[in-house]
Amino acid sequence: MSVGAHKNRSPLAAPLPVAVYLAQHAAAHQLYDWIVALPTAIPGPFAKVNTKQTFAPNLANALLARKEPLIDIAIAKSCDDHDTLLTLWGRGDEAIRYAIAANPYRIGYLGFDPDTISELFRQPDEQLMRLVFTNPSMTSSGLATLFDRDGAFSALDDTVWLRAVHAASTAPVLTSAEPLEACFQESLGFAAAWRLVDTLEPTIQAAEVLEQLLLNIKRFSPPLEKHGYGANEARQQSQRAETIKSAQQLFVVSALQKWRRENAPGAPPPLREFEPDFHGGVRTCLARAATKAWVLVEELLSSDDRWTRLGAYGGAQAWTEDLVDQAYGRDGADFLREAVSNSAFHERGAVRDKLKSLIAELSTNAKGDTPDAFDTKQDLRSTFRTIGERLWKRDHHTYALPHDDTLFDQDTDARHDYELTLTERIEKLERNIRVELRHTAIFYQERIEASGATREEAENQVAPLWTIRDAATRLASGLKQIANVIEAQQQASQLAKASQGLRGTSVWTWIAVFTLGFLVARFVLN
Numbered sequence: 467m468s469v470g471a472h473k474n475r476s477p478l479a480a481p482l483p484v485a486v487y488l489a490q491h492a493a494a495h496q497l498y499d500w501i502v503a504l505p506t507a508i509p510g511p512f513a514k515v516n517t518k519q520t521f522a523p524n525l526a527n528a529l530l531a532r533k534e535p536l537i538d539i540a541i542a543k544s545c546d547d548h549d550t551l552l553t554l555w556g557r558g559d560e561a562i563r564y565a566i567a568a569n570p571y572r573i574g575y576l577g578f579d580p581d582t583i584s585e586l587f588r589q590p591d592e593q594l595m596r597l598v599f600t601n602p603s604m605t606s607s608g609l610a611t612l613f614d615r616d617g618a619f620s621a622l623d624d625t626v627w628l629r630a631v632h633a634a635s636t637a638p639v640l641t642s643a644e645p646l647e648a649c650f651q652e653s654l655g656f657a658a659a660w661r662l663v664d665t666l667e668p669t670i671q672a673a674e675v676l677e678q679l680l681l682n683i684k685r686f687s688p689p690l691e692k693h694g695y696g697a698n699e700a701r702q703q704s705q706r707a708e709t710i711k712s713a714q715q716l717f718v719v720s721a722l723q724k725w726r727r728e729n730a731p732g733a734p735p736p737l738r739e740f741e742p743d744f745h746g747g748v749r750t751c752l753a754r755a756a757t758k759a760w761v762l763v764e765e766l767l768s769s770d771d772r773w774t775r776l777g778a779y780g781g782a783q784a785w786t787e788d789l790v791d792q793a794y795g796r797d798g799a800d801f802l803r804e805a806v807s808n809s810a811f812h813e814r815g816a817v818r819d820k821l822k823s824l825i826a827e828l829s830t831n832a833k834g835d836t837p838d839a840f841d842t843k844q845d846l847r848s849t850f851r852t853i854g855e856r857l858w859k860r861d862h863h864t865y866a867l868p869h870d871d872t873l874f875d876q877d878t879d880a881r882h883d884y885e886l887t888l889t890e891r892i893e894k895l896e897r898n899i900r901v902e903l904r905h906t907a908i909f910y911q912e913r914i915e916a917s918g919a920t921r922e923e924a925e926n927q928v929a930p931l932w933t934i935r936d937a938a939t940r941l942a943s944g945l946k947q948i949a950n951v952i953e954a955q956q957q958a959s960q961l962a963k964a965s966q967g968l969r970g971t972s973v974w975t976w977i978a979v980f981t982l983g984f985l986v987a988r989f990v991l992n
Contacts, residue, residue: 489528494536497529501540526550535559542566551577567597574608580618587622587630599634606639606655613658628675631662635679642684656687663721663752664689670744673725680751686759688717711761718756718766722749722774746773753777772797779804785817794824799842802828806850812857814866825850888949896942903938907931 489497526547529537542554542565551569554562555577566577575583578598587595599609611617612634619627634640639655659679666672690713725748753766754777766778767789779793779801793801802825805811811821828843854868907928914924 485522485525486528489525489532494532494534497532497534498536498540501529501537502544523547530554535561538562539565543569544571545569546571546573546576548572548576552579552582555582564594564597567594568601570601570603572601573603574605575611575618576603578618580621583618584621587626592629592633595630595633596636599630599637602638604634604637604639606653609634609637609639609655610658613655613662625671628671632675632678635675635682640679640684641682653685653687656683656685657689659683660686660688663717663725663748668725668745673745673748676725677747677751680748680755683755686755686761688714688721690714690717714756714759714761718752718762721752722771725749725752726771743773749773750777750780754781757781758783767793772800776800776804780808782808783810785810787816787820790817790820790824799828799846802846803849806846807853809853809857809865812850812854812865814864818866822850888953889946892942892945892949896939899935899938899942903931903935907935 488500492500526541526545526549529541530550530553538554538557538559539562541550542562545551545554546569551566551572555566566572569577575598578586586598598604599612612619612630615622615627619630622630637655640659660683662676662679666676690710725745727743727745749771750773753769753774757763757766757778758781760783763778763782763784766774767782769775769778775793775797779797790805793805802821805821806825811818825843825846828846851868854865857865858867910931911924911928914927915921919927
C-alpha cells in the first residue's frame with residue numbers, strides 16, 4: 467500500500483473490525499458505557515465513524531444480534547440510525563420504546579414508520595406519545611406534518627389525531643421564541659399550528675386542544691392567504707406591510723367570530739352569564755397573541771366579549787394609567803390576573819406602580835373578584851414577584867426587581883416617601899439594598915455555574931456581595947438607633963410646645979381630664 471493510499475484512509479476505518487469484535491464478545495455493562503458515550507465522539511473503539519452517523523451498519527448489526535437488554539437500552543438512548551431504532555421498537559419492550567422516544571440524537575420521526583406511528587397514537591399511553599413530541603430533536607417541519615395531517619397522520623381518526631396534537635402542544639420548537647428572521651423550515655411548525663385555527667371544526671374537544679396549543683406557542687404566524695394577502699414580490703415594501711397588517715386583522719376578526727360557543731356544531735348559546743364557555747380560552751389566546759403583535763389592540767381591549775378582553779390584557783404592550791383604571795373598573799381582579807403575567811406591567815415606571823397599588827387595594831368589593839380576596843391577593847403577589855424576578859434577570863435596565871418579601875406589606879409601600887417616618891425610610895432603604903444584593907448574588911452565581919464552575923467556586927466568587935449585604939444591615943441598624951433618638955427629641959419638643967399651651971388651663975379642667983382618663987383606663991382593663 468502506498469503512502470498516499472494510507473493517508474486517504476479514514477483514521478476510524480481501521481479500528482472498526484475491532485469494534486465489531488468487541489460488540490460480539492465484550493461484557494454488556496462495558497458495551498453500555500461505550501455506546502452511551504458515542505454521541506460525544508470520545509476517542510476509543512466506538513468513536514464516531516463520521517459527523518452524521520453514530521453507528522456503522524455492521525457495528526449496529528453486531529450489537530443488535532446480542533439481544534442483551536442492557537445493550538438494547540444503550541442503543542435506544544444513543545443511536546441515530548433509522549433502521550436500527552425501528553428494529554428495536556419492533557421488539558415491543560416498553561423500556562426500550564420509552565428510551566427511543568426520549569432519544570435526543572434522532573431527528574424528527576427517525577425510528578418511526580407509518581405503521582409505527584399509527585400503533586403509537588392508538589394506544590392509551592399518552593406519556594410515550596408526549597415524549598416523542600417534546601423531545602428536543604423534534605423538528606418544526608415534523609410538527610407541520612402532524613398539524614397538517616399529512617403522511618402517516620392522515621390515517622388517524624379525528625379523536626386520535628387531536629390527542630397527538632395535544633401531546634405536541636409543548637414541543638420545545640414551538641415554546642421557544644425563535645427570531646423572526648428564522649429560515650423557512652424553522653417556521654413551518656408555527657404556520658401549521660396557526661392554520662388549525664382556520665381548519666379545525668369549533669367543537670368543544672377541538673377548542674380544548676387548540677387552547678392548549680395557542681397558550682404555549684411563542685410566535686404569531688397566522689395563515690394570511692385566505693384573508694387577502696398574496697406573496698407578490700413586485701410590490702413595494704410599505705404596500706406589502708400594509709397588506710399583511712390588513713390580512714392579520716381580518717384573520718383575528720374571523721377567528722374570534724368562529725370560535726364562539728354559538729357557532730359550535732350542535733351547541734346552544736349559553737343561557738346564563740356564568741355558564742362555562744369552553745371556547746372562551748381560544749378567544750383569549752387569540753387576543754393575547756394578536757395584541758402582542760400590535761394587531762387590533764384598541765378594538766380587542768374594548769371588546770364586548772370578556773374572554774377577548776382578558777387576552778388583550780395579557781398581551782397589549784402600550785399602557786397608560788388611565789387605560790389601567792378603565793380595565794380594572796370593567797373586569798376587576800380578572801384584569802389583575804392577566805396583567806401580572808404581562809411583561810409590559812413589569813417595566814419601570816408609573817404603570818407598574820399603578821398595578822402594584824391596585825393589587826394592594828384589592829378587596830372583596832372589587833368588581834369580578836371572588837369572596838376569597840385574601841387568597842386572590844396572595845396569588846397575584848406571588849405571580850408578580852416570580853415573573854418580575856425572571857424579567858429582571860433578563861434585563862436589569864428595563865424591568866424592576868420586586869421585593870422578595872411580601873409585596874405591599876403593612877402600609878409602607880402604599881404610602882409616599884414623604885409620609886414615612888425617618889425609621890421607616892431607613893428600613894425601606896435597608897430592605898431594598900438587601901434584596902438587590904441578594905438577587906444580584908444569585909444572578910451572578912447562576913452565570914458562573916453555567917460557565918462550568920462548581921457550586922463552591924461560584925459561592926466563593928460572590929461571597930463579597932453577601933459581606934456587603936451584612937455590612938449594610940449593620941449600618942442600617944446603627945442608623946435606626948440614631949433615628950429613634952432624633953424622633954424621641956422631636957416628640958419631646960412637640961410635648962413641650964403642647965404643655966406651654968396648657969399652662970393657662972384651669973385646675974378644674976385638669977381634674978376633669980385626669981378623671982376621664984382614669985375611668986377609660988378602668989373600663990379597658992376590666
